[in-house]
Amino acid sequence: DGGITQSPKYLFRKEGQNVTLSCEQNLNHDAMYWYRQDPGQGLRLIYYSQIVNDFQKGDIAEGYSVSREKKESFPLTVTSAQKNPTAFYLCASSKGQGMFAEAFFGQGTRLTVV
Amino acid sequence: GIQVEQSPPDLILQEGANSTLRCNFSDSVNNLQWFHQNPWGQLINLFYIPSGTKQNGRLSATTVATERYSLLYISSSQTTDSGVYFCAVGPGGYNKLIFGAGTRLAVHP
Numbered sequence: 001d002g003g004i005t006q007s008p009k010y011l012f013r014k015e016g017q018n019v020t021l022s023c024e025q026n027l028n029h030d031a032m033y034w035y036r037q038d039p040g041q042g043l044r045l046i047y048y049s050q051i052v053n054d055f056q057k058g059d060i061a062e063g064y065s066v067s068r069e070k071k072e073s074f075p076l077t078v079t080s081a082q083k084n085p086t087a088f089y090l091c092a093s094s095k096g097q098g099m100f101a102e103a104f105f106g107q108g109t110r111l112t113v114v
Numbered sequence: 115g116i117q118v119e120q121s122p123p124d125l126i127l128q129e130g131a132n133s134t135l136r137c138n139f140s141d142s143v144n145n146l147q148w149f150h151q152n153p154w155g156q157l158i159n160l161f162y163i164p165s166g167t168k169q170n171g172r173l174s175a176t177t178v179a180t181e182r183y184s185l186l187y188i189s190s191s192q193t194t195d196s197g198v199y200f201c202a203v204g205p206g207g208y209n210k211l212i213f214g215a216g217t218r219l220a221v222h223p
Contacts, residue, residue, distance in 0.1 A: 033211070037155075042200060042213040058210060059115075088155055092211070100144045100204060102162040103211055108155045 003027065004106035006091050011111045013078070013085065021076045021109045023091035032074035033092040033103065036060060043090060049074055078111065086113045116141045116205045120214035127191050127221045135186040135217045137201030145204030145211065146177050148186050152197050160186070160199075191221045 004025045013019045023032065031050050035043040045058030049068040063082025068074055074093075078085045088110050094103040117140040127133055137146075148160040161168050161175040163184065168175055172191075177184040188195055198216040205212065 035213075042215045043202075045210050045212070048210055090155075090157065100164075102145075102147065102159065103202075104159060105149075105157040110155075 004091060004093055004104060006089075006106035006109050008109060009107065011109055013111060013113050015113055016080045018077055018079050019111065021078070021089055021091075021111070023074045023076065023106060025072055025074075025093045025106075027093055027095070027104070028071070029093035029095050029104075030071070031094045031101075031103075032068070033094075034058075034064070034066065034074070034076045035090045035092065037088040037090060037108075046076065046089075085111055087111060116143070116203065116212055118201060118203055118212055118214035120199075120201050120217050122217060123215065124218045125220070127219065129191060129193060129221055129223050131191050131221075132187070132189045133191060133219070135188070135199055135201075135219075137184040137186070137203075137214055139182050139184075139201075139203050141182070142206045143179065143182075143203040144206050145202075146179075146184055147202050147211070148175055148184070149200045149202065150195075150197050151200060151216070157200070164204075188219075191219075193221050193223055195219060196221045 007022045033048040034046040047066045049055035065077045090108045091106045092103045095101040119138045149157045165179045174187045202211045202213045
């Protein structure tokens with residue numbers, strides 16, 4: 001089935017460690033996005049990529065890094081510089097090189113710092 | 115940047131009731147979507163509606179881009195409609211989707 005796959009579903013991290021969240025899509029979409037959601041809040045944009053080997057910072061990029069080496073993959077690394085990383089992380093993709101097309105989301109990764 | 119405001123923030127309904135959720139945005143947009151977030155956190159696409167009116171079963175949506183608002187109508191609500199409804203907009207000239215804070219809906223039997 002076509003879709004967006006995020007893994008793992010649940011992730012626990014010790015303070016001071018970097019962790020990488022996976023996002024893979026087989027929809028042949030050009031654009032991919034990472035969002036963060038805190039309890040009871042809306043979604044905030046971390047990073048987005050319109051094309052392979054290119055990405056831009058969103059509204060809350062500090063403490064995060066991404067890469068876009070393949071069209072179907074857009075991994076997110078939560079670094080030790082992120083002061084409050086416990087949150088729900090959602091990956092999205094859309095057709096074309098802009099958000100003018102409909103965006104679809106993966107099932108999310110819940111990250112907890114222990 | 116663009117502001118997205120959703121109202122009401124919380125809504126409690128009896129099963130079978132109708133409701134209207136509103137999304138106001140502060141600038142022109144090229145994209146507007148409505149999502150339903152289920153209890154497991156999954157965002158379900160309801161409507162892609164930068165302008166005009168669409169219907170899908172008991173749900174319908176209208177966006178009046180010139181007046182910068184969108185409405186989501188839920189008719190004959192069911193307990194499975196419970197969850198959070200998000201409006202998200204794509205500002206003109208920017209390749210990103212900005213979310214409102216959501217409307218939390220609880221439908222009781």
